[in-house]
Amino acid sequence: MGRLTEAAAAAGGGASAARSAGPPAPLPLSSTSPGCAAAMASSEEDGTNGGASEAGEERETAGKRTRRGLLATAWLTFYNIAMTAGWLVLAIAMVRFYMEKGTHKGLYRSIQKTLKFFQTFALLEIVHCLIGIVPTSVLVAGVQVSSRIFMVWLVTHSIKPIQNEESVVLFLVAWTVTEITRYSFYTFSLLDHLPYFVKWARYNFFIILYPVGVAGELLTIYAALPYVKKTGMFSIRLPNKYNVSFDYYYFLLITMASYIPLFPQLYFHMLRQRRKVLHGEVIVEKDD
Numbered sequence: 001m002g003r004l005t006e007a008a009a010a011a012g013g014g015a016s017a018a019r020s021a022g023p024p025a026p027l028p029l030s031s032t033s034p035g036c037a038a039a040m041a042s043s044e045e046d047g048t049n050g051g052a053s054e055a056g057e058e059r060e061t062a063g064k065r066t067r068r069g070l071l072a073t074a075w076l077t078f079y080n081i082a083m084t085a086g087w088l089v090l091a092i093a094m095v096r097f098y099m100e101k102g103t104h105k106g107l108y109r110s111i112q113k114t115l116k117f118f119q120t121f122a123l124l125e126i127v128h129c130l131i132g133i134v135p136t137s138v139l140v141a142g143v144q145v146s147s148r149i150f151m152v153w154l155v156t157h158s159i160k161p162i163q164n165e166e167s168v169v170l171f172l173v174a175w176t177v178t179e180i181t182r183y184s185f186y187t188f189s190l191l192d193h194l195p196y197f198v199k200w201a202r203y204n205f206f207i208i209l210y211p212v213g214v215a216g217e218l219l220t221i222y223a224a225l226p227y228v229k230k231t232g233m234f235s236i237r238l239p240n241k242y243n244v245s246f247d248y249y250y251f252l253l254i255t256m257a258s259y260i261p262l263f264p265q266l267y268f269h270m271l272r273q274r275r276k277v278l279h280g281e282v283i284v285e286k287d288d
């Protein structure tokens with residue numbers, strides 16, 4: 001299948017035109033076919049397109065809502081409000097803890113229930129992609145959510161001695177700021193009242209927060225290695241009646257290594273989203 005790509009001027013479109021112009025991302029983890037060539041046209045920087053394009057955007061939002069269905073829109077609005085509130089509660093609890101105790105020791109323990117609840121609830125994001133009520137690629141959402149679930153349940157919850165590591169605070173702060181911004185962005189978008197600051201924050205904060213979060217996660221797994229090796233936790237040794245063996249220590253090493261190919265994919269996916277939404281770059285792909 002050959003491909004032909006052309007740049008479309010985003011005269012009155014910004015993010016909406018970008019989205020309507022075609023699916024994002026020629027990366028392997030994106031929903032588009034790998035290797036698609038893409039050309040981009042940059043238009044507005046500040047989101048002010050004039051009355052005509054605003055009316056166009058409104059029509060587009062209404063169109064999206066109709067396509068998605070009212071029930072799905074109502075569910076997503078509820079889901080995003082609940083998630084924004086959950087991560088806000090977490091942020092407030094963390095700030096209060098630090099102000100009262102003056103140390104990060106004991107922080108994870110004090111917020112773990114809320115964290116586990118809301119991060120596990122985020123599994124629904126994979127379901128949203130699978131049933132098609134959000135346009136995100138299942139793979140992108142799957143890698144993002146499963147790595148978080150893994151960090152919460154199979155690392156931080158299960159390996160108590162690492163819960164007071166500074167690196168835990170690093171990823172907790174990065175996740176919390178990201179999620180408050182991200183879910184409020186989705187909420188305001190669905191409600192058709194998106195403040196420019198929220199949009200700007202959604203597509204800029206990640207530039208710093210993604211590497212910070214990943215560093216926190218990797219350092220936490222690294223800190224867990226000696227304990228996992230010593231205890232042999234979650235490992236299955238031979239001989240056993242199923243004749244299978246599993247070593248959690250090596251599994252953690254492989255997981256750390258998998259960040260090398262996977263994290264850049266997510267990061268570049270977000271950089272592309274940023275270019276489309278904030279700078280109105282439009283990717284149009286045509287199949288021969």
Ligand SMILES: CCCCCCCCCCCCC[C@@H](O)CC(=O)SCCNC(=O)CCNC(=O)[C@H](O)C(C)(C)COP(=O)(O)OP(=O)(O)OC[C@H]1O[C@@H](n2cnc3c(N)ncnc32)[C@H](O)[C@@H]1OP(=O)(O)O
Pocket residue numbers: 019064076080134135136137140141143144146147148150174175178182186189190205206209210211212213214217255258259262263266269270273
């Ligand atoms: C079992 C062991 C597994 C181990 C795997 C190990 C490998 C791991 C490597 C990866 C490491 C990641 C680590 C990570 O945990 C670190 C951090 O998170 S640190 C903190 C910083 N993080 C971020 O900034 C996260 C950025 N990522 C994301 O935002 C998303 O997760 C992502 C799925 C990557 C991107 O989102 P998306 O493609 O959806 O982009 P947009 O937000 O621009 O949305 C596109 C359109 O979808 C609509 N949408 C999406 N979700 C919703 C929703 N909930 N409600 C309503 N609408 C939604 C959105 O509005 C856009 O729609 P449209 O185009 O129509 O406007």
